[in-house]
Amino acid sequence: MSDDDDSPLVKKSRIYYGSLEEKERERLGSKDGAKAGVKAGIAAGNINISSGETMDIEDRAINERHTEVLADFERRKRARQIAVSTDDAEVKACLRALGEPITIFGEGPAERRERLRTVLSIVGPDALKKSRKDDEKVKVKEHQQTWYHEGPASLKEARLWLARFSLPRAVKRLEAARAHKEIPEATRTVKQQELHKNLRNLNNFCSQIGDERPISFCQFSPNSKMLVTASWSGLCKLWSIPDCNLVRTLRGHETIVGSIGFHPQATISLEKSDINLASCAADGTVKLWSLDSDEPVADIEGHSMRVSRVAWHPSGRFLGTSCYDNSWRLWDLEAQEEILHQEGHSKGIHDLAFHPDGSLAGTGGLDAFGRVWDLRTGRCVMFLEGHLKEIYTIHFSPNGYHAATGSGDNTVKVWDLRYRKAVYTIPAHQNLVSSVRFQPTDGHFLVSVAYDNMAKVWSQPGWTPIKTLAGHEGKVMGVDMSPDGQLIATCSYDRTFKLWTSE
Template identity: 60%
Template sequence: MKESLLFSSVISFFFLSSGESMEMEERVSERQAEVLAEFERRKRARQITVSTDDVEVKACLRALGEPITLFGEGPAERRERSGLCKLWKVPDCTLVRTLRGHNTNVGAISFHPQATLTLEESDVNMASCAVDGSVKLWSLDSDEPVADIEGHSMRVARVAWHPSGRFLGTTCYDNSWRLWDLEVQEEILHQEGHSKGVHDLHFHPDGSLAGTGGLDAFARVWDLRTGRCIMFLEGHHKEIYSINFSPNGFHLATGSGDNTCKVWDLRQRRCMYTIPAHENLVSSVKFQPNDGHFLLTGAYDNIAKVWTHPGWSPLKTLAGHEGKVMGLDLSPDGQLIATCSYDRTFKLWMAE
């Protein structure tokens, strides 16, 4: 009897100890997982470039909507927190659609100014062009283009919507750029001034100006009311492949074959920042459409990157194309990013 009771006690103690041990191991495993996750977050945060200037770090935290200083926090801790905040603010992106229609390499893609996440509600949502001179209009409730714009006999490098949504600008390797009235699908303006092919075009937010970047390594700003070039920007060492106005109206970004992106201040007529953006030529630059605090770049190294101001430090890399990234754009609400490539595909990326 005593032996039986002793055996039962031993068995009970064994199962009780085993259960407590298992619970303890689970708690330890959860704690280890949390520590490893935190370690990985801090490791990723250290890979994000953060300014060593404490004033710029505070400005970055303010732009991210975070307190610029916590109680007892010094410059080093603040800099580390800035990197973590940037990491938390960067959205993941998911591919949602691949479209095909051009017969040759796609050169550029551009969202209509009124395009939103409810893209199927509009007849025309995007325009694209290719190296064979073709220009196509797209509606995203169809996998096929809805219209073609005909008239170019040489390579069309870029397409750009006027803020009104009625006009479309195109650039051509015949050293000119053109403006089209889509209501009648006719050319209404033909501008010349670059000594080599015009690769990119972008309109000022108020619609009064146009900026062009050429293979002659110069950027020009045009007054659409007079048709005259009113500003000449010099500084890149190689061809300019992309140009984009900031929503604030006085900053302008250019991407070049010298692998850099430059941000210009039109009020001072000078370059403010030179960003060593990619390992190959920068084919496309775009400011965030809402406030211009973020800048996107695409390049011939097959990737696109997201940069943040102040300091224009890297935030996110979009990798997935099998060929050179030729162009990119953001939807007006900032929820979609479109990229196009030499692999003859468009990719649409959505913030989760």
């Protein structure tokens, strides 16, 4: 059969093959068009070509639900392990601390406990501790904020008087320091070596039984010819120096006497009938004494708790008292009134000392902190932080820029007022340090006493040990140095006081 045959079968075959070819062309054309459309979509950014995992929507929902169930199961497990107080008032306080409503309508104590447990299982049991710590920090911060109130007109007058008194003394002290600096280094070294040699030769010069009970305090008179002691029996006694003969017994206190001190001008320019001494006791009484009577001249009233120390201002016009009511007070004896009642410690104040210029006061507290106060402005100009236990003693050096504190942590810290920080810590004793004193003339050495029955002498500068004064059979409770620098006195729980001097 030829190709030109036009039989019906041939025509039908041509028509059939023709339709297949057309369909193939159409299919290829549509495929090319689809590819072109995909390329155009990719170029336009409308088609995401990144390779990534896919998850069926139904499977994702199942996994999320599974995770939620597990989390809820863990939360309930934690809730069962949380201990919640059975005190409903405490439960309400905990809810309030967490910022939750303390009660819900129709809720009983049991439901409230469960709600607290549920909240703690979500936020964590440490959230309550953190909230309490934050509240305590806020309270402490508020408590530490400095606040002022209007004082009497007499306080303003006293501050002006103190400024006029202290500034000339500071000028003289600085002039003396400059003059001392001009001395050749070799000369100063020789003098220091000679001083240390004399200190190494310190020995017990006199030992005297002072009372039937422990002797808590001792102090030399300004002319170095008398010594006054205070006892737990309530008696204060005057002794002649250096023979240690009893001159007078001061009777007036009925309980433990914490300290007694001479007026800065006593035995020098004051008459014996004037107020020459001040003392304080554990019952809160403060008494003033003359040198010609064994009865107190006057009482200072106002303390309701134990008064641990009295200290005369260098001017002699003011008297400072430290009290266990967390405050110290300044009394104007000329105006016969209390002009300052200063708070600032969180526990009782055990010791008080005045700067030799008369511009500053230092306090040591049972809260393990000390403070230095500017008497001319009333502000705390230095915070003494570093002791681990109570501060029982504080004293200023005659050089004007050193202060020493003794503590129940058995150490003595030396502070530099210029840098407002501790410059040295002396691991001084094996027990509580009860008192420290700088050399009254130059401050070239420091004496510390403690409840380990010892007194120790330390060099300045360097703060190295020079001499240990051993001899007391009980706790050494007080120490003082004579203004002329010749004698050291210590008093003890063994009811004796001892005098020490170099041979």
